Amino acid sequence: MYIIKVKGKVKIPDYIQLRDDAFVLIAYFRADRPLKNLEKYGLEGKEDELRKVIEMLPFGKLQKLEFV
Numbered sequence: 369m370y371i372i373k374v375k376g377k378v379k380i381p382d383y384i385q386l387r388d389d390a391f392v393l394i395a396y397f398r399a400d401r402p403l404k405n406l407e408k409y410g411l412e413g414k415e416d417e418l419r420k421v422i423e424m425l426p427f428g429k430l431q432k433l434e435f436v
Contacts (some may be wrong), residue, residue, distance in 0.1 A: 375427040
């Protein structure tokens with residue numbers, strides 16, 4: 369799974385995209401709001417780790433999403 373942070377402009381907020389290994393968009397949500405239904409994406413129980421990744425993620429850089 370891959371993650372990318374998209375910078376918003378003026379009244380449009382920053383967004384997060386989650387993409388599968390074929391780079392197909394599987395989730396799209398605001399960076400400042402928690403993601404719901406994480407079990408749908410196989411990320412249940414990883415809310416805190418995902419929040420930390422989002423905070424440190426640079427805008428516009430596609431990154432492989434891996435948890436230790």
